[in-house]
Amino acid sequence: MPQHKSAEKRVRTSEKRRAYNKMNKTRMKNALKDLRETTDKPTAEEKYRKVTSILDRLATKGIIHRNLAAQKKAKLAKFIQSLG
DSSP: OOOSHHHHHHHHHHHHHHHHHHHHHHHHHHHHHHHHTOOOHHHHHHHHHHHHHHHHHHHHHTSSOHHHHHHHHHHHHHHHHHHO
16 A cells, blocks of 8 residues: 555556556557458548557557557558558
8 A cells, every 4th residue: 555645646647547548559459450350442541541540649648659650550551552
C-alpha cells in the first residue's frame, strides 16, 4: 500500500492511463485486423486511411513508437498494392 499521498495519486493515475492505453491499443489491433481481412482494393484503401489516422494519433500521444507506426503503415500499403 502507498505510504504517501502522492503515491496514492500515482496509483490512481497510472491505473487510468493503463486502461486508456489498453483501450487504444485494442482499437488499433482491431482496425489492423479488419483491414487485413479485406479482399476488395477500394474498401481496403478507405480502411487504410482510417488505420493510418489511428496509428499517427497513437504515435503522437506516445502510446506506440513512431517507428512502429511507420512500419505498420508501410506493411499495410504493400498489402494494399498486392490486392490490385
